[in-house]
Amino acid sequence: MIPFLDMKAVYAELKPELDAAFARVMESGWFVLGKEVEAFEAEYAAFCGTRHCVGLGNGLEALELVLRAWDIGPGDEVIVPSNTYIATWLAVTAVGATVVPVEPTPDGPNIDAGRIAAAITPRTRAIMPVHLYGEPADMDAIATLARGRSIKVVEDVAQAQGAKVHGRRTGSLGDAGAHSFFPTKNFGAFGDGGAVTTDDDRLAERLRVLRNYGSKVKYVNLERGVNSRLDEMQAAFLRAKLPRLDAWNEHRRRLAARYDDRLAGIPGLGLPQVPQWATPVWHLYVVRTTRRQELMAALDKAGIGSLIHYPIPPHLQQAYADLGLGKGAFPLAERLADTVLSLPMGAHLPESAVDEVAAVIRATLA
């Protein structure tokens, strides 16, 4: 049996550290916005290579609050990938702005920077690239497009904590990086959590006010904020995990390299293509095949977990039916949704599991 993702392995590895973090917070008697969050913010900003980190309630609100902090709203346009998890779009529409979807590169999964220029209008306020599956988007090209046009760039780093472009961390490559610490992410908490990393002093300050009811001083409200705070317990857990993140991501890269090797040359099977400048962190290892149903059934029969990320692109979701973007509006995103399959991947998956998964795939497709 090879589960898609083993969610208990982290506790088995880090039990003493995580138990100590739990005890520290319980004994402190302080649970929201305290020393743990402050220390985590400093440590995670240092990890990402940014001046600031602001701990928030989750990744969706991290994206949304960045847009709010920049006063992006009705009448404004934000360029988003057509191929992404729906949260990217939800953040834009939540502030009342308009999503302008751009298709991925031919092999996917990330936004095709070469198609962004054609989507820019006088109303474009921001570009929101997503480092999908932990594979960095083309941030050099995106930064070049945004520069001199006063267009902001906010990275959706939810799936790519620790990834790099030319040796620089994702989350430090745009004007802001929005992170999710949802438990299944590469850097997950044991509950919900999120953060924004940035070098922008004003943005960080505004986010600290927005996350806490629009207040800096208790009971003095500067604006209509929200309640979106990383809590002390999750911050303490994340502090225990952060020193291991690079090693865990390195293990994921070993697994991905092994998949690349063991799956090479299987007819009709598309493997991930990584550009020279990118250091991915393989949140997911995603192959493409038109024989997906058959392959999933064979894996399932062998006791191997596999999942589809994602079966329906945002523009075809009922949630966005009002946009009138029907089938055929974004054919590349639609083709990916019809053919992608995520194989078992995780910081604690043994390398031998890759060989077993690959053997089933080869026997099914070759």
Ligand SMILES: *Cc1c(COP(=O)(O)O)cnc(C)c1O
């Ligand atoms: C998980 C995820 C989010 C949202 O994060 P939450 O913490 O679950 O709100 C946003 N974008 C992408 C690409 C994600 O994978």
